[in-house]
Structure formats: C-alpha cells, structure tokens
Amino acid sequence: MTWVPPTPGDLTSPFRFLFWLTRSQSRRVAMGATLGSCWMIGLAVPPWVLSRAVDDGLVAGDTAALVGWALVLLVVSVMNALLGIARHRTMTKIRMDASFRSVRATVWHTSRLGASLARRVSAGEVVTVGIADVNTVAQALTVTGPGVGAVLAYAVVAVVLFTISPLLAALVLGGVPLLAIAVGPFLRRIEHTGGEYRAYQGRLTTRLVDVLAGLRLLNGLGGKAFVAERYEQQSQGLVDRGYRVAGPSSWVGALSSGLPALFLAAVVWLSARMAAVGDITIGDLVAVYGYVAVLVVPVASFIEGGGDIARARVAGQRIIDLLNLPVVRHNDDDPATIPTGCGPLADPDSGVIVRPGVFTALVAARPAEALAVIERLGHLSTDSEAGVTWAGVRIHDVAREEFRHRLVVADNHAEVFAGTVRDVVAGRLEPDDDRIRAAIRTAVAEDVVEALPGGLDAAIAAGGSDLSGGQRQRIQLARAVYSTPDVLLAVDPTSAVDANTEAAMIDRLREARRGTTTVVTTASPLVLDRADEVIVLIDARASSVGTHAELLRSDSYYRDLVSRAQEDTEADE
Numbered sequence: 001m002t003w004v005p006p007t008p009g010d011l012t013s014p015f016r017f018l019f020w021l022t023r024s025q026s027r028r029v030a031m032g033a034t035l036g037s038c039w040m041i042g043l044a045v046p047p048w049v050l051s052r053a054v055d056d057g058l059v060a061g062d063t064a065a066l067v068g069w070a071l072v073l074l075v076v077s078v079m080n081a082l083l084g085i086a087r088h089r090t091m092t093k094i095r096m097d098a099s100f101r102s103v104r105a106t107v108w109h110t111s112r113l114g115a116s117l118a119r120r121v122s123a124g125e126v127v128t129v130g131i132a133d134v135n136t137v138a139q140a141l142t143v144t145g146p147g148v149g150a151v152l153a154y155a156v157v158a159v160v161l162f163t164i165s166p167l168l169a170a171l172v173l174g175g176v177p178l179l180a181i182a183v184g185p186f187l188r189r190i191e192h193t194g195g196e197y198r199a200y201q202g203r204l205t206t207r208l209v210d211v212l213a214g215l216r217l218l219n220g221l222g223g224k225a226f227v228a229e230r231y232e233q234q235s236q237g238l239v240d241r242g243y244r245v246a247g248p249s250s251w252v253g254a255l256s257s258g259l260p261a262l263f264l265a266a267v268v269w270l271s272a273r274m275a276a277v278g279d280i281t282i283g284d285l286v287a288v289y290g291y292v293a294v295l296v297v298p299v300a301s302f303i304e305g306g307g308d309i310a311r312a313r314v315a316g317q318r319i320i321d322l323l324n325l326p327v328v329r330h331n332d333d334d335p336a337t338i339p340t341g342c343g344p345l346a347d348p349d350s351g352v353i354v355r356p357g358v359f360t361a362l363v364a365a366r367p368a369e370a371l372a373v374i375e376r377l378g379h380l381s382t383d384s385e386a387g388v389t390w391a392g393v394r395i396h397d398v399a400r401e402e403f404r405h406r407l408v409v410a411d412n413h414a415e416v417f418a419g420t421v422r423d424v425v426a427g428r429l430e431p432d433d434d435r436i437r438a439a440i441r442t443a444v445a446e447d448v449v450e451a452l453p454g455g456l457d458a459a460i461a462a463g464g465s466d467l468s469g470g471q472r473q474r475i476q477l478a479r480a481v482y483s484t485p486d487v488l489l490a491v492d493p494t495s496a497v498d499a500n501t502e503a504a505m506i507d508r509l510r511e512a513r514r515g516t517t518t519v520v521t522t523a524s525p526l527v528l529d530r531a532d533e534v535i536v537l538i539d540a541r542a543s544s545v546g547t548h549a550e551l552l553r554s555d556s557y558y559r560d561l562v563s564r565a566q567e568d569t570e571a572d573e
Contacts, residue, residue, distance in 0.1 A: 003024075003101065003104055004024065005105060005108055005109075006020045006105055006323065007020075011320045011323050011324050012320075013320070014137075014312065014313045014314075014315075014316030014317050014320065015313075017137070017316050017319065017320050018137065018140060018141070018312060018316060021097075021098040021101055021102070021137070021138075021141060022141065022144060024097075024101055025094060025098075028090065028093060028094055028097065029094060029141075029144045029145075031090055032087065032090040032091050032094050032144055032145035033144055033145055033148040033149070035083060035086050035087040035145065035149075036087050036091070036145035036146045036147075036148055036149030037148055037149040037152045037153070038083050038087075038149075039080060039083040039087045039149060040146070040149035040150060040152065040153035040297065040298055041149070041152060041153050041156050042076070042079065042080040042083055043153065043297060044153060044156060044157050044160065044290075044294050045076050046073055046076055046077060046080075046290065047286070047287045047288075047289070047290020047291050047294065048160070048287055048290075049069055049072050049073045049076060050069075050073060050283075050286055050287065050290060051283035051284060051286050051287035051290075052069050052283065053065075053066055053069035053070060053073065053283075054283040055281055055282070055283030055284075056069065057069055059281075059282060059283065087145060087146075087149075090145065091142055091145045091146070094141050094142075094144065094145065095138045095139060095141055095142065096138070098134075098137065098138040098141045099134050099135055099137075099138035102133075102134035102137055102138065102319060103130060105319075105323060106126075106129060106130055106134070106319065106322060106323070107130075109322065109323050109325070109327070110126065110322075112327045113325060113327060114380065117325075120325055121322060121325065126322070128318075129318055129319055129322055132315070133315035133316070133318050133319050134315075134319065136311050136312055136314075136315035137312045137315050137316050137319065139308050139311075139312070140305075140308045140309050140311070140312030140316075142305065142308060143301075143305040143308065143309065146298075146301045146305070147301060147302075147305045149298070149301075150297070150298030150299075150301040150302055150305075151298075153294070153295075153297075154295065154298050154299075157291045157294065157295055160291060161288065161291060164280055164284050164287070164288060165271070165274060165279065165280060165284075165288075167270070167274075168267060168270065168271060168274075168288060171266070171267055171270065204231075204234055204235065204238055249307065263292070263295070263299065264292045264295070267288065267292040268288070268289050268292060271284075271285055271288040271289070272285060335397065335398055335399035335402065336393045336394070336397035336398055337393075337398075337402070338390055338391050338393050338398060338402070338403075338406065339391050339393075342356045342357075342390070342391055342406075342486050342487065342516075342517060343356055343390060343391025343392060344356055344390075344391065345377050345388070345389070345487065345517070345519075346388065346389045346390075347373055347376050347377055347387075347388050348387040348388070349373075349376060349387065349540075350369075350372075350373050350376075350537065350540055350541055350542055351541055351542040352373050352377075352535055352537075352542045353542075354377070354487075354517060354519055354535075355517075355533065356391075356517050357515050357516060358517065358518075358532045358533050359509075359510050359513065359518045359520075359530075359531050359532045359533070360517075360518065360519045360520075360531060360532065360533045360534070360535060361519075361520055361521075361522055361527060361528050361531035361535070361548075362374070362519060362520070362521045362522075362534075362535050362537065363521070363522060363523055363528060363534060363535070363536055363537065363558075363561065364521075364523075364536070364537035364538075364540075365538075365561055367492070367521065367523070369537050369539075369540040370521040370537060371491060372540065373521075373537070373540075374409060374489050374491055374519070374521060375409075376388050377395075377489060378407060378409035378489050379395050379396075379403060379407075380409060390407075390487075405485070406485055406486040406487065407485055407486065407487040407488075407489070408480050408483050408485040408487070408488055408489070409489045409490075409491070410476060410477060410479075410480035410488060410489065410490040410491065410493060411476075411491045412473055412476065412491060412492060412493070412495065412496070414476055415463065416460065416462070416463055416464035416467075416472060416475065416476065417462060418459070418460065418462040419460060420454075420456065420457050420458060420459055420460070421436075421440075421449055421452065421454075421455070421456045421457070421458050421460060421475075422436055422456040422457065424460050424475060424479065425440065425475065425478050425479050425482050426479075426482060427479050427482065427483065429482065429483060433456060435482060436456060436478075436482060437456075438512075439478040439479070439481040439482035441508065442477075442478065442481045442505075442508045442509055442511075442512040443474040443477040443478035443481060443505060443508075443509075444497075444501055444504045444505045444508060445471070445474035445475055445477075445478050448471045448474060460475070464476075468496075469496040470496040470497040470501070473493065473494075473495070473496045473497065474497070474501075474505070477490065477509075481509070481512060481513075485516075486516060486517065487516070487517040487518075487519070488513060488516070488517070488518045488519070489519045490518070490519065490520045491520075491521050492520070492521050492522055493505070493509075493520055494506065494522070494524060494527060495522075499526060502524065502526055502527065503526055503530075506526070506527050507530065510530060523561070523562075523565040525548075525562050525565060525566050528548045528562065529548045529549075531547075531548065532547070533545060533546070533547065534546060534548055534551055534558075536551065536555065536557070536558050536561075538557060543555075543557070544557075544558065548562075
C-alpha cells in the first residue's frame, strides 16, 4: 500500500484522524460503500419479488407466473449472496488497511521521537496504542460500507413503502429518530467510561512491562509475591472499570436487536389491519413484512456503527495524543555542515561549553540538571535546543544522519535488542570482530562475554534481561564506543559497577577516546579525579570549571558535593 504520513491537520481530532484513514484508501472505501449499498438494497428486492409471486401467481392462480417469479427470486438471492461475500472481503481489507496505517504512523512517529520517547510516554501506553487502540479505530471504518448502505437502503424502503401506504412510510421514517434518541445516552456513556478504562489500562500495562523487565531482580529480592498481589488488585480495578464500559455497551447491543424487532412488530400489526380492511393486498402485506424485516439490518447497523464510533473517539484520541508529541527538528532540506575536527559544544541555557578533544565530567547535586544538559547537547530535547551550537553551527541546522553519526548519546535506559553479542555491540553498523573485541575491552565487558556460551555468537535476550545491571551497562557502553563518534555523551556510565571495575572503565575509556570529545555525567569522585575537566552545575547553570584537584581547593560547594557522594558510596559498599 502507498503510505503517506498524516499531516498536523489530520491530528486535530479523532474524527479528522478517521477521515485521514478513509481518505488514504478512498477507492477501496468507495468500492465498499458501493457493494454495501447494493447488498443492503438487494435485501429489499426479494420481498418485492415474493409479493409479485403471491399476487400474480398464487392469488391469480397462474402457475407460469408463480414459477417465473420463483426463478427470479432464486437469481436475486444468489446475486445478493455474491454481493455479500464481496462486501465482506472489501470491508475486511479496509479495516486491515486502517489498522496497518495506524500502526505504521505510530512506529514512524516513535522512531522520530527517538530516545526522548521514554521520557514523554510510558511503554505501556505505547503497547496499548499499538495493540488495542488501532484495532478499535479500524473497526469504526466499517461504517463506510454497511453504514452508507444502511442509509440508502432505509431511504429506498421508505420510498417503496410510500407507494403502498403513506402511513406505513411515515411510521418507518419516524422510527429511526426515536431509536437514535433511545441509544444516544448509552453512546455518550460509552465515551465517558471508555476514556477512564483506556487510561487505567495504559497505566496497568506500563506496570506489567516494568514488572517483566525486573522479574529477575524481584526474584532475587523475594518481592515477586508482593508485586503479584499488587498487580492482581490493580487488575481487579481494571475489571471493575471494564464492567462500567460493558454496561452501556450491552444495552447498545440489546437495543440494536430488540428495538428493530419491536419496530417490526408495530409495522406488521398496522399493515395486517390495513390488509384486513382491504386497504392493501395480501401480496403487499407480504412485501411490507419483508421490507420491515429487511430494515432490521440497516437499523442494527446504525446502532452498532454509533457504538463503534463512540469507542473509536476514545481510542483515536489516545493515538493522536501520541502522534502529536513534538519532534526534535533537523534541517534536512538545506543542512549545515559541521567542520572537520569538531569544535566546542555550547549550551547557552546552562552556560556549559565542552571543549573539543577533552574528557569532561559534568556534575550536579540534582542529576536531572546534568541530564537536561546532555539532552540539549545531544539534540534529544525540544526545549531551547535551537540555541546549542557545535563548532559555531547550530545543531538544529545539521542534517539528522550526519549529527547522529558524529555524536552519540549513551544512556543507561537505551534499549538492548535481542541478538548475539556481535549484533548488539555493532548496533546499526557493520560488525567487525576485532573492533567489537576492542570496544568490549574498553567497556571492561570481557568477563561478560566469556561467561556466555559462544563468545561473540552468544545470544542476549531482549532488553538484556539475562544480564545483571552492571553487565548490561557495560555492553551498552561497548556499543557506544564501537560507533566511534566524534562526540560521546555518556549518562552515568559507571553507576551500576563496583569501584575497581569503575576505575578500569574510565581509564580504558580515556585511552580509547584520546583526542576525541567525551562527556560523562557523574558524581563519583573516582571518575571526577580522572576527568581532564570538570563542569559544576548549580541550579542548572555552570558555576565553575576546572580539574578535580583545582575545584577541591577553590570551590566549597564542589567539595561538599564530592564529600556527600563519597559518603554515599561508602555506605553502599
């Protein structure tokens, strides 16, 4: 299928998003509407043929006419069955296309958000959008086939009934508004309770993802039973909210079957009275019964379609909320080029200036302040990143591909995909075993690989769930080192390892990155002591710059900060 991403105008409301899905496959939707209309209208033809068989054959005693109309009825029934098959196939394709487009739009946008996605929306929300919401929205596109056909079939039957009896036609035309009035409150209730259910479902899915990711740790701490009990309680809360949604939904389902049946009974009763007094013929009575029986299908389609749209409004809003998350912009049309040999990275918001070719440590009492600087320097944040410059060039003006090739952000929350050690460390680059081993050595991860059966061919589970926190951290650092970027921004790369491993990691990283720019956020005195330059942040602003020894002598704030970090480290040990 030809895929074009939705425009900002398509994401202003759930209905605009549904219209985008419809417009994207307009020919197929038109075919579905045509087939649905022909099928619905075709349902009204057999009653008319049957009425002719009764009046012209049975009542008139004409056997030839009876056989002729019976053959016509057979042909019409076969044709309508074929139309029904074609309609169903087309509507299935429409729903599948809408589902695939929604999934593709979600994947496309989340890939544009990159590493910033995890800080803006929970994993459970993304999972729920990708599994439940896209199917709910796709189901709503059913109204483009049977829904359109229901309107046309209803109008045709009303016109035909008018030729038999204006009173019957008026009863039929007035019946549907009454049905809509009866069902309307339940549809609004579905929207309200469905929104609460959907939000709670997203939070519970997030909790499930977190529990599965930390299952090994929970087993080690003996907390699995406690977490399972809490999850069971919260799941029961979701069940209770599900009942609140199921209540009005069940009423809509019951009314979609019950109200048309009552409607049919009223019309048949009136037409039987009219036939008894001679106002209409016996054949007309049979036809009226058939027409009104046929109306059960479009009326039920009206009600079911209303329920589908009500649910799609809730699901569609969650999808467009995700698709409307702002993306860090890059100038890919007329990009600027960063000079060869790099240059300083400057963040005006914090006053941080990272000198090229220097191993720099960024320290703050609140780690979130240092992380915010890294996100701006790494072009992961939508806040004021246009002011960050690299060698005098705004990073906003650099092409995405060049920027991501030359600057890498190593985050401990970065995903580890399932694969061999070779594939995980190589990442998106072509694997080179010698370089991979060198990167593993730099990250002091040789023991991790040696402990796995198969060496570089050993398999690592999705998320690195079969590794400890420190092992996963070192594999992630090895992947960042392997990419050999001009600038490496590492967020607390040694936070999950012991002091001896930490010292070896920093020493080897300094050696491997000699002459290139490396920035690490840390509060570890051991790492700070090995940095060429330390930048101290106070209230998200750079307050002092120097070596670890110089700052210990001249900066009392830094001295207290390092002392607290040292005490915390000793307490942990």
